[in-house]
Structure formats: C-alpha cells, structure tokens
Amino acid sequence: MNLHSLRYFYDASFYPSLTEASHHLHISQPALTKHIKNLEEDYGVKLYEKNGRHITLTSIGNELIKECHILFQQADKIECFLNQKSTHYPLKVGLTQLNSEEFIKNILINDSFDSIKIELTTGNTKKIAQLLVNELIDVAILPESDSFAHFEKEKLFSDELIFLSHPDYCENHLSKSQLSDYQFIKREAGSFIQEILNNWKQPNVTFSNQVATHAEALLLCEYKNGLYLCSSIQAKSLIDSGKFQQVVIENSPKITRDFYLYFNKQQEIKYFKRYIKQISHEFQKTI
C-alpha cells in the first residue's frame, strides 16, 4: 500500500485544516489533498467529510488514524535505530553569538531531536563564513547575511523583535510620548539587539544597566526594571506562561530577521539532503 500518502494523511490529522497542515508539512495544499484523495480512491473509503468550509475525519478516518499511530510509531523507532547505528559523521553546524544562539542550540540539542548527530561551533559571522568555505563546518545557521550570499541557503524561520515587559510594569500599548516613563534594558555593546535600539534614535529613551546575556536581560525584565527587545520566538513561551507581556510601541521599528541554513552547493553527500530536511522540519515543529 502507499505508505507515503498514508504518512501525509496521518501527519495532517494533527492540524485543524489541510491548509494549516500543508504549511507545517512543507507541501502545497493541493498536493496534500491529493494524497488523501489517493487513499480514498484506492480503497473506496471516505476518510474526510465536508463540514461547512472545513472537512472533518469520518469514523473510518478516525479508526485509521489510531492504526496509523501504531504504524508510524514503529516507523519512527526504526528511523531512530538506524540513526543510532549510523556511521555518518556528525553534522558540523556553525552559529554566530547572537541573541538567538541559545534558542537554536535548544532546538538542535534536544531529546526529541536525536535523529541526527550534531556538533556545534560558534563564532562571529566572518569566522563562521571562513569555516564554511574551508569545509571545517557543514552548515551555518544565522540570519540572512551578505557574507553568505554566495552559499546555498534554506530558510528555517522568520524572527521578529518585539518588546517584552512584566505585565504590571506598563500598559501593553505605549505611545511615543509615554516612552520617557519607562526604562529599556541594555544589552551588550555591539549586539544586534542593542544596535537596533541605538539606531531607533528616540530622544526620550533611557536605558537600564547593561547586561551581557539574554538570561540576565530576562531577569531584569521580570523584576520590572524595564522593557526588553527580544526575539519573538524566544518570547513566545514567556508570554504564554503569563510572566511577561508583549508591549506594542507606537512607531517603533518593526525588525524581522529571516534565519537561513547556509551550506556549500557542492555538498554532494547523499545523506546531506536528509539532514537539511530534518533540521528544517525540527524548526518548523518547534516554532
């Protein structure tokens, strides 16, 4: 039977609509529909039924999902087994020391992501670029950068910078004139975040004492020492926990960074493609 289509059917079932599922599964939505239609036509069963402009699983569809759960749990176990036995070299990944470093590390060095072995190297953009050229690392993960224009790239995620505060520190919407009432947490000189704030050039912005890491900045923010400009991805769980709120500031610069996975085009190793796909997939799952 067509286990390829069945896998898409199974994976899609976790999302409320095929459209949303298709985004997460990195496939166009017509292609996803096709997989499901394939199964339905091959076996003469109805897996989904129309429900307004949505579709919902039929009882047969639900039964099938249950069986698929057993099936693909075993398939994943097998993949894990093979990765454990793999003689492939670990993938050498380069990162820059930036705001999102810990975040990316957390995704790559993760219990649920044990499917490929990874070796991390950090450095500034120039160093990482050099390592990549000399093939001392296999890939680099960093925001879009001119230094990497001549490498192959695969987009991993978009990261927007947003302001965080303790929920009691200020309103969740501030006008320009209100800015003087609050402090902004100052990151280390030269850091991307700090550069953005410096370039903002708002006359009435005052800064807290300088901190060196994201963790320190968060601590200050939690104790109502100021507003903190932070990666939206890192902010997500913080906001969800209720300990922090997003603060929208009138006319503040909207900064979005697209993070890419860069690598040499001539990378001809067969399994390289699978590595790229799995990393990309892991990021999509997490974000």
Place this chain on the structure above:
Amino acid sequence: MNLHSLRYFYDASFYPSLTEASHHLHISQPALTKHIKNLEEDYGVKLYEKNGRHITLTSIGNELIKECHILFQQADKIECFLNQKSTHYPLKVGLTQLNSEEFIKNILINDSFDSIKIELTTGNTKKIAQLLVNELIDVAILPESDSFAHFEKEKLFSDELIFLSHPDYCENHLSKSQLSDYQFIKREAGSFIQEILNNWKQPNVTFSNQVATHAEALLLCEYKNGLYLCSSIQAKSLIDSGKFQQVVIENSPKITRDFYLYFNKQQEIKYFKRYIKQISHEFQKTI
C-alpha cells in the same frame, strides 16, 4: 523515512538471493539493489555484506528485519482494514471450465487473499468473451485465446502440461516403444487435455475409461490405472507429496499455455489497477 525502499528490503529478505527476490517481487534486480543501497546510504549503515558471490544480512540488517516485521504486519493490518471498509464493488471474474478451473478458484478464494472481494462466473470461452464485452464481468482469467485478442491483457503465469503417474506404475522416463505397456487416463471429450492427447496420434497409446473431472482422473492415476496429462501447476504439490511422479516421455508434445488476465482497456476505475496488481501478485506468490 523511505518506507517504500524499506518494504522492498523487508520483502527481499525472505529469499536466498536478490536475483530470486526480484523475480518474485516483480521488479528488476538492479532496481531492488538500488532500494537497499538507498537505505544504506541514507542512514550510513551496512545492511548486507558480501559473501562470495552472494550477499548476507549483517547483524544490523537482521535487527532491522525484526523491527520491519512489526512495522509491516501493522501496515498489512491497515490495508486489510481499509479493504473491509471498502465500498468498491466486488471484482467480477470470468473463468472457462477448463483443466485449471479449480486451481484458479483456489487462489482467488483463499483466506490469505482477503484483500479484495471477488465474484466468480464460469462459462465457455465465447460466453466469457461476451460477458466481458458487455461489461457484465470485469476481467477474465484464461489461457491465451484468439477470442480475446482485442482485450487488454496481463500475463499471470505459464502452465505446462506434464505426465503424472503413481511412482510404482512406471519408470519416470519412457521411450516411445514403451508406451504400449501403459494406459493413459482419458478426460471428457472436447476438454483441452483430451484434445492434446488425441492430436498426439501415437498408434500405440491406449486409454482408460473416460473421466469427467481432474479429481476423478487423479484418483484413477493414484490407483495405478494409467498416466495422466496434467497442468504442471496442479501437479507441483502432488509430486512434492511423493504420491505422484512426473514421467518424461520421449518426443511427447511439450504444451505450454500462458494464462492471462483479460480486461477492457477503457476500464478507467482508479482502483482497478490495484486489483490487477494484487491478483497478479497472488498468483506469483502461489506458483
């Protein structure tokens, strides 16, 4: 992961060589090799190792097979489930009343072959052809026939006619001059088998009393009443059991019939192709 390649790897593991496996799996042997190489390269594992001009599973390969057993048992269960829920019509199969009728029925109506529903109709060649034209049956299974030249066809198996006897009835190799010492079992007039014997035109051949069915003929043969010209496919298990032997007769006509599955070309139903494939597969498995 690539479950398509994994399935071929698993299915192939039941055969002593990839060459033999490829025949049974209806795939060329380079293609089968490719599937296994794919897995090996994707995951950086060695599944087979060279062993003279053969290859044998490595310990990792063997472990993988064990895990695959669980996986594909579940996959087969799911396929079975879907077939049970199927709203597809049963496949209407036409057969002629010929020597191999029971044999074909046994394959199609079989506990292990519950994957598709089947409805059998029997008749003479003309009737079956007419039913097929009028789409009262979906497919016909019978030896190559001019009446069916304008239908689409898919070869199922080759059937050769061979002589059987009780092991004590005669030698397993007879010269022309020895024929007069033995009887030949006579099937019903007009039957394919009997036509062959009639056309043989050996002056010194004598016949037993006429029988009407394969079963009757076998009984006579078992009780040493004569030699029986029989489908090699039906004969296989009889010879293996030791109750019968094959007798090679000098200059006897070698009659081979290719059995085909005939159907209308305009058969556009999506699942039809899968049915054809499964029937074809079932025949290959059995023979």
Place this chain on the structure above:
DNA sequence: CAATATTACGTTCTACGTAACGATT
C-alpha cells in the same frame, strides 16, 4: 471578501528497466 477545499495543468525528479560490466566459483 476571506478562508477553505478542489480541479487543471505543466514541470521536475524519482523509480524503474535495459544493457553493459565486475566479481566469484
């Protein structure tokens, strides 16, 4: 109009078969 699913169609790439080659007995 916005959000969803479906249909149509052209393109890319995988899976496959054929044929030639290599290795072992």
Place this chain on the structure above:
DNA sequence: AATCGTTACGTAGAACGTAATATTG
C-alpha cells in the same frame, strides 16, 4: 562459463507546485 551483484543511462510516470475554480461563512 555460469551466476550473482553493481554501475550507467535513458525513460515513463508519480509527486509536486502554481494558478485558476468552486464553496462556504
């Protein structure tokens, strides 16, 4: 020489994406 497995290469078809087309709220 026969029997496997492997490599090379061209081709058919599947899988996919884009774009256009329903359908519902």
